[in-house]
Amino acid sequence: MARGGEPVLETAGLGLTIGGARILSGVDLRVGRGELVGVIGPNGAGKTTLFNLISGLYRPTSGRVLLDGRDVTAASVAVRARAGLGRTFQTSSLFPRLSVAENVRLATQRRLGGSLSVLSFPRRGDAASAEAAEHLVTVGLTHRTDAAAGDLSHGDKRKLEIAVLLAMDSSVVLLDEPMAGVATGDVAGLVEVIRSINASGRTVLMVEHHMDVVLGLADRVAVLHHGELLTCDVPERVMTDETVQSAYLGTTAGSAA
Amino acid sequence: ACAPTGASSTGGSGDDENAAPIDVGIVYSESGPLAAYGAAYKQGFEAGIDHATDGTGTVAGHELNVTFHDDAGDPEKAVSQAKDLIGKGYQILGGTVVSGVALPLAEQAEQNKVLYVSGPAAVDTLTGLNRYTFRSGRQSLQDVAAAGTFVDPKGAKVVVFAQDNAFGQGNLAAVEGVLGGQGAEVSSVLVPEDATEFTPFAKKVLDAGADMVFVAWAGATTGAMWQGLDQQGVLDETTVVTGLGDVATYGAYGDAAEKVSFLNHYFPGAAGTETETAMLDAVEAAGGTPDLFTPDGFVAAQMIVHAVEEGAGDVEAMVDALEGYTFEGPKGETTVRATDHALIQPMYQAKLVKDGDTWTPELVEVIDGESVAPAEVTE
Amino acid sequence: MSTLILLLATGLGLGGLYFLVASGLSLIYGLMGVLNFAHGSFLTLGAFVGLAAGNLVGAGTWGGLLLGLLVGALTGAAAATATELGLIRPLYNRHIEQVLVTVGLSLATVALFEGIWGPNPRNVTRTDWLASTTDVLGAHVPNTAFLNVLAAAAVLGGIVAFLRYTRYGLIIRAGVENRAMVTALGIDVRQAFTLVFAVGGAAAGLGGVLATQSLNYVSPHMGASLLIFAFIVTVIGGMGSLTGAAVASVVVAVLQQLANFYLNNTGDLIVVLLLALVLLVRPSGLMGRPA
Amino acid sequence: MNRVTTRLGGLALLVLLGCLPLLAIPVPGVLPGYTYEPGTLQLLALCWLTAALALSYHLLFGVAGLMSFGHALYFAAGIYGLAIVLDRTDVPLLPAAALVLVGGVALAFVVGAISLRVTGISFAMVTLAFAQAGNVLVRRDQGDLTGGEEGLALATDGVPAALVGVVNTRNLYWLALVVLLFVYLVVLWIERSRAGHVAAAVRENEVRVRIIGGRPYLTKLVVFVLAASLATVVGMAYLLLQSGASPATSTADFTLTLLVMVVLGGVGSRWGAVVGAVLYTLLDQRLAELAHSEAVAGLPAVLRIPLSEPMFLLGTCFVLVVLFLPGGLAGAAARLAARRRPGSDQDGSGPASGVPAPEGAVA
Amino acid sequence: MSGPNVLEVRGLSARIAGQEVVHDVSFEVPASGVTAVLGRNGVGKTSTLRAILGLVERSGEVLLDGVRVDGERTDRIVRRGVGYVPEDREVFAGLTVAENLRLAERSGATAHGTTPERRELVDALFPDLVKRAGQRAGTLSGGQQQMVSLARALLNDNRILLVDEPTKGLAPRIVTEVAETLATAARTVPVLLVEQNLQVVERLAERVVVIDAGRVVHTGPARELLDDPDLVQRLLGVSAGSAGDEAEVGR
């Protein structure tokens, strides 16, 4: 528990078996308030699956998920989202034919209420729109406000996802490879956004293959391998762990080859 | 309106050259599922106009301007056509072979006070529906009454085998009313309209042990239904009566045909009257083929010509002229009953005989019109 | 008792008929994701052309029927092939548009058939055996019921064997999973998919000719009227599962027969209820793969 | 500025349409006569009501991406509901209409709640099955209520005299126009409202909506019920216009024609739905005239037979639009406008193009 | 590195979902050895390979043995002797291993088809697959799936192999094995290899093509690039240390 102390997100014996295949098993992860935890592991290790289980897209076959000490294992995605859990997707998942502003607005509007009202219009000047605009400033997308989200470049889509995440104002944020596809020049800026998300007191769980990003940001690094949590420790110790080196970084094997 | 100019119709031997032409709008199925009925009706109508005006197309100096309009069997289109015609000043509408179209047209006639002479649509409710609606064909009650002539209704066990729809239920009600009233014990086997497999129902009919089975069936499944009745042995066990349809259906019975007793509205040659001969000749001369509903068109023309003769330009006068009108129709003496506009006409008993590969109807007996007249409708 | 046997036997026969219509539909949907509204038209066309061919040999003879079945299947296959090449292939991967195109095609073709053959049903001459019944424990079961069940079993077996044991079957099963990758192995997967359509069309054409034997008529509308039950059967069975469609065909038909007979002609309503129930309990159908 | 001109244009069009019954404009080949004639007004009124119905379907399909094959059910509910209430009770028109509307909403709620449990093609099929059940009920004439295939005439006692008879076709025309305007405004309102935006979002990406804490099921249900109630309203006006109910309005084929109209006009475009519906109705009503015309009758059979079948022409037309005009008429118009506008680098991939992605993978 | 080029790409562009992701790319692959395509995530490496095969919308010229093939459909191009090992293995999960391989076999009668010798070679390379012939490919481990994917390409007597990140997500031991297999294959057939693992690149590649943002930004001998840390940093964004040494750790 680097920061905070009491765990805000906790998984206990979390496992998923699909058609007899164990995809994830016995994951015990405790993330303290305000912490930033990096999640690494080879492709197919179960990182995205872990996020799917935490956010409620998948139901676990064993174990529990606790959010702020509350058991949300049986809760729907929407309930968890409203309880303060936000996430992004490994491959961009937006509303492609809605505008950038609308993509963000839908999240602020949901939070500010009246989302299903047929009696009120979303207006440029209302609170939801104003707040949405702020988030677009934060990620630097103001110049594309009216573009359809589907027309954005890959990197811009990633930024928009972050903006939506900010709009949800979640206290726990799951980022699935936020840097994937982001141009090198933008990486630093996005790292700063993530850092500021974390600095504003939010808890961040981040899957990322860019090791320099992970090492630069993370308080602790969790390593998943074959569906199991190998370790979750400070970066220095994780990086020197032999299993990590052989299973993920491949350094030993690489030199041997 | 589209006033086709005053290109003065060379009406020929008209006595009153100045009289205005009279518009007659015929809304019928030129296309759609009942186009065959529509064709027979139209041919009959044209022959009837010819016959009733002695080939002049002119009544009391008024040239008859008959226009035909396709409703494709669709009430929506028919109502649009009717409104268009009424809007253009037509006072006489006729036609339609489909009950579902005739009723809305009758409704339009009443709302707008125009004369409407409905076509072959057999639905009973048309009779006595309103002052402006007449019919030129027979109605279901007449069919049922004709069926009653095959057995002595008193104490007889009659089973109605019909589709579970308005047509079938209407027939059941008619049988209950007509034959039940004459002392028959009426029960029914109703089959879902969309069913494609009804062998078990045929067996149910058999198990009922009826003296007479009245079959009221329409649509594509007719052939299968007869085979089903035959296969389960119903036709061998009891008298089965049904209405003989148009020429196209003669083959539908297969070998069952010989075991079925047919009541009949009309088949070419059934009446043997002079008017019928005139009608048959005229239709054939025009390249048409006489059929079940040819007389309906012919009679409609006779009625309209008579109405125009008596009350051209005045709908109320035309209605009055038709009420109680008795005339020599192709089927014989025909009367428009004054009270409810039922058309009293002879009906027939017939049988089908094999003629090589095809079947031809043969007259068994003419049924007098009065004896099968429907009960009067009183408001 | 004999009534119950009659109900079950005719129900099975009807189920066979439903499956004959649904098999091609289910095949095409399962493998290509195209819900083919024009399937009824393939069926109608197969029936008309097949019967015409059969009549050349002799109406009401076995030779005529066999030729009719062959020609009907070929006609259905040809129509389906033309449809796939002309309408479906250009809309590659746009499933909604593909459905819409088949909707348009079905509207147009039914009207065209009406124009060519007239709107009214025509009666069919059957062989003496097919026009008669067989005594099963006191029930006179129409022989067409046996024909339908037999034909349905043959079609089911044939399609399953085709998919399982031929190289084309292999290509198609692989193509369903990952079309691009099959192409990348040097295989013209489009041919295989045209073949799927052709096989579905052949099943429809065959079903059309067989349907005329039990319906005892052929008309421009026969395909459309059978299609709605084929749809329901396909959904209940699980979109794309042939065995599911087979099971559902029998269940639906027998239930329909029983409800029509014992429950006051409620067969159609019961079937809709069954559909709602199945989808509420198992949204992917009886044997469908979960989404 | 652009928006103002569109609005002014729309208003001018509305005024023009409103004045049609007072003008004598002939449109040969399209309309049966001058615009003030009842036949023409009837046809145009039918166009407006069909357009209103298509708009309600647009709300369902174009906005929320719900491909229903059973929308006719709610239209028929309006027609038959009002016909039955007027026939069986002495309730006057307006209260009767309110009653039927409540019934329509309840029906839509129940059917929607069940069929929205599934998505994609399955949803289409379930709605189809329910509509089919409705059609069976209507045709079976249970309890003598619906008149079976013969339909039900409008009991005119409860209806104001101004809405009865050919001489009053003009009033019915205005009624139809008002209904169209009403439905248009409601659809516009819903589309612009928060719920409308969420519905569009659900169409685009349902998982995403859940992730931001939204409730896709509820959203879809709201839109479903709203679209159905609009259809019910249109149905009631249709009853008055046709002064009768016929079972054809409850068939799946009828829903399919709605689909055809919306696709013809361009999925996702309000104007597209209106134009598609008007075009379809005109073609449907007037192609028969072409089919029976002398010109066609003189052709050889290969040409005559297809040309004399209006449905064949419509179906073919539709197939061609789907194949060659993605985005329908609205899409084509947008592309044209884009080409005309200099400096525009968008090649027509406007919001109207294409069909919404099927929800629930149809892999 | 002499001799005519087996593959030439001239001015190739590729569009995905209406967006151009590869712009005007040109390079050639000599008739022997491994040519590596390098670049960061999402720069268009996979898209380039797929454009060569015609799996995505493309424009520009692709010449195979001097013959233009860019107008042809994917299956025709493949039958000209192009083996493809896709990025995510893309085995047919519902089919057995044997069926996966049978599907990949091209009639030996045609040029570049499957021959009995090839079949034996593959069996010898992957004994594990022979053992698991009846197993559904979807239940295989990632490494085994990669073997199926490679075997599919090696079954035929191809003119060239296009191999996309064959080591991605594999355990280091299997990475070594795959690298060895590719080295064996490359002795008889030229390989165009997309690879992120620079150790593997160093082990196999003779030439490199570096892509950034959909454009070729560097071509040349592999050593020239890998021996120049600045160039590696600039082109691939990999910081610190030479590629052969310790992984890119460091803060």
Ligand SMILES: Nc1ncnc2c1ncn2[C@@H]1O[C@H](COP(=O)(O)OP(=O)(O)OP(=O)(O)O)[C@@H](O)[C@H]1O
């Ligand atoms: N719905 C599913 N059905 C079957 N297998 C699944 C399913 N979802 C995931 N898997 C399997 O579970 C394993 C873990 O997948 P996951 O997506 O969590 O990996 P990951 O660690 O996120 O990998 P990457 O780094 O590639 O994103 C994989 O082998 C995958 O094939």
Ligand SMILES: Nc1ncnc2c1ncn2[C@@H]1O[C@H](COP(=O)(O)OP(=O)(O)OP(=O)(O)O)[C@@H](O)[C@H]1O
């Ligand atoms: N199906 C798709 N739809 C939309 N965009 C896509 C799609 N596939 C790829 N792209 C985009 O095309 C660009 C190039 O992708 P490509 O897969 O060729 O990159 P790559 O260099 O192979 O990356 P990686 O190293 O991650 O495999 C990326 O920006 C990606 O976002």
Ligand SMILES: [Mg+2]
């Ligand atoms: Mg992942």
Ligand SMILES: [Mg+2]
């Ligand atoms: Mg790649």
